[in-house]
Amino acid sequence: MLRKTVAAILLVAGTATNVQASEMTLALEVPRLQVAEYHNPYVAVWVQSKSTGNITNLALWYQIDERGEGEKWLKDLRQWWRRSGRSLEMPVDSFTGATRRPGSYSIDVTEALEALPAGQYTLYIEASREVGGREILKLPATLPAKEPITVKAVGESELGTVALQIKP
Amino acid sequence: MKSKLMKSKLMKSKLLILAGLVVMNLPLTAQAHRLWLLPAATVLSGEKPWVTVDAAVSNDIFYFNHHSLKVDSLKVTAPDGSDLAIQNVSVGKHRTVFDLELTQGGTYKLAMASAGLQARWETEEGERRFWPGRGETPAPGEFDTAVPKDAKNLKVSHSSRRMETFITAGAPTESVLEVTGKGLEMQPLTHPNDLYNGEEARFRFLMDGEPTEGVKITLIRDGSRYRNSPEALELVTGEDGLIVVEWSQAGMYWLEAEYEDDRARAPATLRKGGYIATLEVLPQ
Numbered sequence: 001m002l003r004k005t006v007a008a009i010l011l012v013a014g015t016a017t018n019v020q021a022s023e024m025t026l027a028l029e030v031p032r033l034q035v036a037e038y039h040n041p042y043v044a045v046w047v048q049s050k051s052t053g054n055i056t057n058l059a060l061w062y063q064i065d066e067r068g069e070g071e072k073w074l075k076d077l078r079q080w081w082r083r084s085g086r087s088l089e090m091p092v093d094s095f096t097g098a099t100r101r102p103g104s105y106s107i108d109v110t111e112a113l114e115a116l117p118a119g120q121y122t123l124y125i126e127a128s129r130e131v132g133g134r135e136i137l138k139l140p141a142t143l144p145a146k147e148p149i150t151v152k153a154v155g156e157s158e159l160g161t162v163a164l165q166i167k168p
Numbered sequence: 169m170k171s172k173l174m175k176s177k178l179m180k181s182k183l184l185i186l187a188g189l190v191v192m193n194l195p196l197t198a199q200a201h202r203l204w205l206l207p208a209a210t211v212l213s214g215e216k217p218w219v220t221v222d223a224a225v226s227n228d229i230f231y232f233n234h235h236s237l238k239v240d241s242l243k244v245t246a247p248d249g250s251d252l253a254i255q256n257v258s259v260g261k262h263r264t265v266f267d268l269e270l271t272q273g274g275t276y277k278l279a280m281a282s283a284g285l286q287a288r289w290e291t292e293e294g295e296r297r298f299w300p301g302r303g304e305t306p307a308p309g310e311f312d313t314a315v316p317k318d319a320k321n322l323k324v325s326h327s328s329r330r331m332e333t334f335i336t337a338g339a340p341t342e343s344v345l346e347v348t349g350k351g352l353e354m355q356p357l358t359h360p361n362d363l364y365n366g367e368e369a370r371f372r373f374l375m376d377g378e379p380t381e382g383v384k385i386t387l388i389r390d391g392s393r394y395r396n397s398p399e400a401l402e403l404v405t406g407e408d409g410l411i412v413v414e415w416s417q418a419g420m421y422w423l424e425a426e427y428e429d430d431r432a433r434a435p436a437t438l439r440k441g442g443y444i445a446t447l448e449v450l451p452q
Binding site for chain 2: 068071072078082087
């Protein structure tokens, strides 16, 4: 669940004034865990429109192998699987990648988010780990943003700090 | 002499009680006879995933402690309507196990169904009789010769029984959710493989194809061994045959529906329907 959300005040751009050269970044932390058996987590990042429910995938990190064995566990990203994964033909090159080791990552989401119609959105970050747990974090965002903002949430188990930074 | 009489009287009453129990045990009263299918998973991903399924009879839901279940009549329908063969069937003392390879994407239905006439009556001497005998499958047309039509207190019922569960590989599909129009059936308005804690699910119950009011539903969640009560949820369908369930806990659920009325086709005067489903509710 959403533990802590720090959201700056958002100003809705009433009439879409096209702002150029904006920059939107998702910072995502895969925490280092003191466990006997560690496997990199599967991670899915997607954004959903509050009004239409439409989903845009931003990232999916999973075990990619020739035999497709790693796809067997995609369902464990439960909400992503339900909202998007189960309707996709895997692999989808545009947003998938291998699992990542613990550390801090930055995903450039500028192109994907700029393509979205103006409105309210929720950005979801879901992680699931073999022999471990699952966690989902949500970040609210109104697009396009008029002012620079950072929305942040902090995970408790499978995710560290996640933050969406928008520089219009 | 006196004690002997007492004894025989006692024995007689015991016999009567036994006969009563046997009648209660007829397939549609599932009280002492709970059947279930238990898939290891209902939501699967990946290429042609395999899933293992248990089939058993026991009063304690999803605990193997009574009897294995014959799966000869089990039919697995694939999303495209074809039959999928079950594999690696193993019949143990307390459970039957089999595997399915889900070669197509979509929703599969596992179903067992049976229907037939049942009769009970009393002889001239007041002894209770019933047909067919417990555990017996009568030959076609046997009713005409085996049941005396002029017997005292003759009650003939037509019973149907159906047990189902659903498994989805990839995205859920609707094709297998079509009802047959025979016996008591569940028409899911919420997809049975898209059930989540904290959300509502709507199921319509149909008797011989008609939405039916007054169908009694019992829902029991798995894990009853670890709590003091089965925490059964009891519901009754409304005029439109609907029930609305708000899942307050994730888990594997056993759903039983029972119905009877007097709108039977001759020679039956009583129409009975039983339906069982195993449904998985996932956490958010």
